Amino acid sequence: MKSLRRPYSEQRPTDLGGGVWSVPVPIPGNPLGYTLIYALESPSGPVLVDAGWNHPDAWLALRDGLAAAGMDIREVRxxxxTHFHPDHAGLAGQVRQESGAWIAMHEADAALIRSMHETGESVRRVERAGMLRRAGAGAAEVEAATAYRPEPPATPDRTLGDGDLVDLPGRRLRTVWTPGHTPGHICLHLEDADRLFTGDHVLPRITPHIGIYPYDRTDMDPLGDFLASLEKVAGLGTLEALPAHEWIFQDTAGRAREIGTHHEEKLTALTTLLAEAGEPLTIWEIASRMTWKRPWDDLPSMLRGLAAAEAAAHLRALEVRGQVRRAPKGDMVRFAVHS
Known part of the structure; x- marks a missing residue:
C-alpha cells in the first residue's frame, strides 16, 4: 500500500485493510500539512496511534475521520x-476527556511532559534564551526563540518500555523504543500483520529533526541514539511502514539504512568544515556554515534555532566518537577538530 503525499485538502480517511485505518489530521500553519493518525479496530473499541495537533479544526478532522471509518471517538479505548511533540500528542487529552481512553507513551517522553507542566513556560523561556546566547545567537534569534510555545500535551496514564505489548485485544502490537527524534520516541510493530507504525523515526522522503536541547549538554547523544535506533529497526526486516507524515511505503529496513547513510555523510562534511575553519567556532557559526535546504540568510529565526540544534547533535556525536573537542571561551561553547 502506497499513498503518495498530497495536499491535506485531497486527503481522506483510508481503509488500509486488516482492521487498520489512516485518518489525516491537519497541522494549521505548518508546511508538513497534516499528521496521519492510525486507528486499529478491536472488540473493545479502537486504539489510536497518535492523536494530532490540539486545534479545533484538527479535532473535527479526527472525530469525523473516525466516524467515516465507522468508529465513534467516544468509544476509543x-x-x-509515538512521541511527545504537539502534532502527535496534542489531542490525546481531549480524546481521553471524550471517551475515558488511556494515554500511553515511553517513560522518557512522559518525564519530559511532567517536567514541562512543573516548570511552566516562563521558566522554559529563560532557559531557551540562555541556551541560545551560549551558542552564539544574536538578539533577534533569542527573541524569536523565546516567543509563545503551545501548551504541553496531557500527561499519560501509562508508560511503555521497549518490547512491551500495547493493550490492544486480539492483536499483537509491540513497542520498539527508537530514541533520537525525542528521548522516548517509539515505533509500534503490528506483529500479526508485518507492519510498523514508524511515527517520525523513518519517513519515506524527509528525515526527522535530530536536535539536542540545551545545545551544549554533555549527558546525551541523540544522533548516536538515532543511528542505533535505525539499525534496530532495519533488523526487524522488510516491513510495511506506516509513518506519521507523507505516505505509506514498503521496506522500512531499506529506508532506515538510507537515512543512516545521510547522517554519516553529514558528519563527514561537518568534520571537514571544522578542519577548514582553522579555529574553534560557536554552534551558531557552525550552523550558519552548514548546508541546509535553504540558504542560512533565508531561514527565519525559528528555523535557525532548529538548525543550530541539529548542528549541536551532530557535534555531540562527533565528540563522543573523539573527532571533535570543546573549546569554551567565556560563556560560549566552541568546537574544533580533535588534535
Missing amino acids: GVVV
Missing part, C-alpha cells in the same frame, strides 16, 4: 503516542 486508548491512544498510543
Whole structure:
C-alpha cells in the first residue's frame, strides 16, 4: 500500500485493510500539512496511534475521520503516542476527556511532559534564551526563540518500555523504543500483520529533526541514539511502514539504512568544515556554515534555532566518537577538530 503525499485538502480517511485505518489530521500553519493518525479496530473499541495537533479544526478532522471509518471517538479505548511533540500528542487529552481512553507513551517522553507542566513556560523561556546566547545567537534569534510555545500535551496514564505489548485485544502490537527524534520516541510493530507504525523515526522522503536541547549538554547523544535506533529497526526486516507524515511505503529496513547513510555523510562534511575553519567556532557559526535546504540568510529565526540544534547533535556525536573537542571561551561553547 502506497499513498503518495498530497495536499491535506485531497486527503481522506483510508481503509488500509486488516482492521487498520489512516485518518489525516491537519497541522494549521505548518508546511508538513497534516499528521496521519492510525486507528486499529478491536472488540473493545479502537486504539489510536497518535492523536494530532490540539486545534479545533484538527479535532473535527479526527472525530469525523473516525466516524467515516465507522468508529465513534467516544468509544476509543486508548491512544498510543509515538512521541511527545504537539502534532502527535496534542489531542490525546481531549480524546481521553471524550471517551475515558488511556494515554500511553515511553517513560522518557512522559518525564519530559511532567517536567514541562512543573516548570511552566516562563521558566522554559529563560532557559531557551540562555541556551541560545551560549551558542552564539544574536538578539533577534533569542527573541524569536523565546516567543509563545503551545501548551504541553496531557500527561499519560501509562508508560511503555521497549518490547512491551500495547493493550490492544486480539492483536499483537509491540513497542520498539527508537530514541533520537525525542528521548522516548517509539515505533509500534503490528506483529500479526508485518507492519510498523514508524511515527517520525523513518519517513519515506524527509528525515526527522535530530536536535539536542540545551545545545551544549554533555549527558546525551541523540544522533548516536538515532543511528542505533535505525539499525534496530532495519533488523526487524522488510516491513510495511506506516509513518506519521507523507505516505505509506514498503521496506522500512531499506529506508532506515538510507537515512543512516545521510547522517554519516553529514558528519563527514561537518568534520571537514571544522578542519577548514582553522579555529574553534560557536554552534551558531557552525550552523550558519552548514548546508541546509535553504540558504542560512533565508531561514527565519525559528528555523535557525532548529538548525543550530541539529548542528549541536551532530557535534555531540562527533565528540563522543573523539573527532571533535570543546573549546569554551567565556560563556560560549566552541568546537574544533580533535588534535
